[in-house]
Amino acid sequence: MEKVDYKITFWGVRGSLPVPGSKTIKYGGNTPCVQIQIGDRLFIMDAGTGIYNLGQHLIKQKKPASGDIFITHTHWDHIQGFPFFTPAFIKGNRFALYGIRSVNLTFEDLMKGQMEYDHFPVSLDEMGSSINFHELAFGTEMDLGDDVVLRTVWNNHPGGCLSYRLDHGGRSCCYMTDTEHTEKIKPDFLKFAAGADVIIYDTHFTDKEYAGYEGFPSVKGWGHSTWQEGIKLVKACGAKKLVLFHHATYRSDYDMEVIEHQAQEQYPNVVAAREGMVISL
Ligand SMILES: [Zn+2]
Numbered sequence: 190m191e192k193v194d195y196k197i198t199f200w201g202v203r204g205s206l207p208v209p210g211s212k213t214i215k216y217g218g219n220t221p222c223v224q225i226q227i228g229d230r231l232f233i234m235d236a237g238t239g240i241y242n243l244g245q246h247l248i249k250q251k252k253p254a255s256g257d258i259f260i261t262h263t264h265w266d267h268i269q270g271f272p273f274f275t276p277a278f279i280k281g282n283r284f285a286l287y288g289i290r291s292v293n294l295t296f297e298d299l300m301k302g303q304m305e306y307d308h309f310p311v312s313l314d315e316m317g318s319s320i321n322f323h324e325l326a327f328g329t330e331m332d333l334g335d336d337v338v339l340r341t342v343w344n345n346h347p348g349g350c351l352s353y354r355l356d357h358g359g360r361s362c363c364y365m366t367d368t369e370h371t372e373k374i375k376p377d378f379l380k381f382a383a384g385a386d387v388i389i390y391d392t393h394f395t396d397k398e399y400a401g402y403e404g405f406p407s408v409k410g411w412g413h414s415t416w417q418e419g420i421k422l423v424k425a426c427g428a429k430k431l432v433l434f435h436h437a438t439y440r441s442d443y444d445m446e447v448i449e450h451q452a453q454e455q456y457p458n459v460v461a462a463r464e465g466m467v468i469s470l
C-alpha cells in the first residue's frame with residue numbers, strides 16, 4: 190500500500206468561549222476544531238469557531254469538499270462554528286456528521302437546535318450540501334474505508350462526551366477533549382490511547398486550579414483535566430506526543446508559554462496546541 194500523508198492541523202484550540210485579542214495572538218482564540226487529513230480523506234474533530242477558518246481554507250482549494258466531522262459533544266464551544274462552515278452550504282459537497290445523542294434528543298436534533306430560527310436565520314436543512322448524521326456509542330470500532338479505523342471511548346464530562354482515535358497505516362491520533370481525570374486512570378482510557386503517536390488532551394486547568402487555591406474554589410466536577418494529568422496519561426499508555434488543548438479562556442499567550450515550558454520539563458514530547466500548528470505523522 191502506498192504511504193499517504195497523515196497530517197493534523199489545528200484551527201481552534203481554546204475551550205468554552207472564543208477569546209480573540211492582543212493576549213491570544215500566538216496560541217489563538219477560537220474554540221475547538223482540528224483537521225486530520227489522511228491522504229485525500231478529510232476528517233474534522235469538532236466544529237467550534239475554528240471551523241470557520243478551515244472552511245475558508247477548503248473553499249480556496251476550489252474543489253468539491255467532502256469529509257467526516259466528529260463532534261465530541263454538543264456544548265456550544267464544540268458546535269458553534271458549524272453554521273459558518275461555508276463548504277457545508279455548497280451543493281455537491283458531502284459531509285457525514287458523527288456524534289452522540291442526549292437523553293431526550295437525537296444527535297441530529299441537537300445539531301439542528303442551534304440553527305432554529307430564533308437563534309440563526311438559516312436552518313441546517315437549507316445548508317445546501319449533503320449532510321448525513323450518524324449516532325455513535327462509546328467503545329465503537331468502525332472501518333471508515335481507505336484503511337482508516339475509528340475508535341471511541343466515553344469521557345468523564347457533564348452530559349457525556351466521546352473521545353476519538355483514528356488509526357491508519359500504523360499511525361494514530363487520539364482526540365480526547367472535555368474529560369475530567371479520575372483518581373486512577375480509567376482502564377478503558379489506557380486501552381483506547383495505548384501506543385498512540387499523538388494524544389490531544391483536555392488540559393483546561395492546572396493541578397493547582399483543580400484543587401482550588403487562595404480563595405478560589407476547586408474546579409473538581411467541571412469535566413476538565415490538567416496538563417499534569419495529561420503527562421500521566423501519555424506515560425501510562427505508552428503514547429508518544431502530548432498536545433495540550435482546550436486552553437482556558439483567561440490564559441494569555443504568556444501564561445501558555447509558561448505552562449508549555451513547565452510541561453516540557455516534566456515530559457519532553459509536549460507541545461501546546463496553537464492555531465495553524467501542523468503535526469505530520
Ligand atoms: Zn469544551
Ligand SMILES: [Zn+2]
Pocket residue numbers: 262264346367412
Ligand atoms: Zn464540554
